[in-house]
Amino acid sequence: MIPIYITGSGVVSAIGVGKEATLAALQAGQTGVRKLKYLDSCHDELPVGEVQLSNHEMNQLMGVADDLRHTRTALMGRLALREALKEARLERDDLKAIPFISATTVGGMDRREAYYAQEAECDDVHAEISTHHCGSSTEMIAEPFGEFASMATLSTACSSATNALITGANMLRCGMADIVVVGGSESLSKFHLNGFNALMILDHEQCRPFDRDRAGLNLGEGAAYLVLETEASVKRRGVKPQFVLSGYGNACDAFHQTASSPDGEGAYLAMQEALQLAGLKPEDIQYINAHGTGTPNNDESESHAIQRVFGEHLPPVSSTKSFTGHTTSASGSIEAVFCLLALQHQFLLPNLNWHEPMEDGIIPVMEQKPQGEIRHILSNAFGFGGNDSSIILSKL
Amino acid sequence: MKTVAEIEITTEGIRLNGRPVETSGVGADMLNEAYRHYVNDYPKFFKMDGLGKLGFLASELLLQQIDEERFVPREDRAVVLFNRSGSIEADRHYQSTISDADNFFPSPSVFVYTLPNIVTGEIAIRNKYLGETSFCVLDHEDEPKMQQVIEGAFQDGVTTSILTGWVDYSDHSHFSANIKLITNKNE
């Protein structure tokens, strides 16, 4: 496969705005899962990973006025995109040749549910609800920075952002572009907080990925974007990348709409595909950033899939959802950026809040010091619909 | 890339490889009746939302006509779908279960469908497709953009055919599907 260079990245989540704050929280083992503060929901018994900024504060950071059309998904997305474009040294004019693929499912649901009671009085162009559409959030995220060559919104539940990375990488391989900007953003909403609650997969405490007594996930929110480039583009622009996306895979579990199969077939196939594309063997991976939501079902299924792939070559595994909660459509790109930080600063991402081993399950790593050099990291993102994705990020 | 088969479904009727398929009724009723007439062996059909039923039915009618073994696990077929409306019909239905504070009963079975890609999962579960699945929301039925994504999907060295196209369902009397089976063989 041609090298897919990663030349810029940006992130916003419950553990901080920007990579510097994020790195500090990861290395301090400081969780961002807390009591509900910003979302106007009665479910304050549910711990969540909220970005610690109000919409107004996010607008202030961007230097723009508040606007009723602004979706929280878009506001978080802008902060992350700004950081990525800046690092990649991409200016306004450069964007004309760059496709933008952004992932979201919630989109502007926060706007819609704020005005749902008055919907009958609102007409089609009523500002407050005109931006509910997922595509609107993508456009709003891009708007301050310039005009991209094209924009598309990918929506495959919790594997969305990873699939945006994969789709962008495929475009580079097909020669459709030299540079792509990919990732995702998702805010909390009452709609899906209640939905996940109705599925009875939320933990009323901080989540415990891979723990015997795990009781579910905590929802989170955030955004992250990555800039992917071909070799020719990197040379032409004179940028010096540190990382590559060396492999990826997507497979379908084809088992159930929301639950994963007991032996994690889709996950297994996705990881195998990623390794194969990267030309790597299981023993070449130094750390696995698991999907690890903390639900009884996922952690069991994913444990089995990982064990099937890696056998006796099992590297340290952890889930960072104990830091951020499950950021759903944005989780793939947020956690990819965490993995880049791990590669850059050579530390393992610890699994917080783990106490007891699962039967036949993965025992996650809780310390940060690696055994040797971390060269390749595998990261998983599994979505409802059996949509299982896996990527491998490597240090140059 | 070669189109092996194609199906179009509108609220008025169905055309398979250019020829009309006999149906009765219009809108959502037409989909239910067509399922009963041409498929009728998958009761989970009735648990699906509108988008799920539309995508499922389109794939069933199309795949029934293909000369190949079905329901055997395979990794080389991808399912890549597109629309504009996301999962809006299911979203509205689910929202109605949480809108009234005095009658507040979030429905888990409806919530499951408030993701546009669940339809790709339903097709994969039925057919045992373990290959790539994806869903993209676009402003309109943008053929060049859809073509780009589809070409990209063949890059993994595993996918040899893709069930792909537009499947949009905004309510029980506004929907359309245009699904193709495409292979990367050129003969």
Place this chain on the structure above:
Amino acid sequence: MEDLVLELKNEIIEALNLEDVKPEDINDDDPLFGSGLGLDSIDALELIVLLERKYGIKLKDPNKGKEVFKSINVMAKFITENRTK
């Protein structure tokens, strides 16, 4: 109790979208799960919502559902003993 059994069957058929199933097709003592009705984990959650919505019974633990939803008769008995609506 017989009225409740019939009512329950109709409620279940509607709540779970069992389109072509009639009350007379469901036997009172047959297991609801792992039988001809083909119910899954999401259906179990929907039955928990039904218990609360129609009969005012709150089941916090999804695992308790396995005992309660054993059969129509078991469910009807549980509802009779615990209903608040």
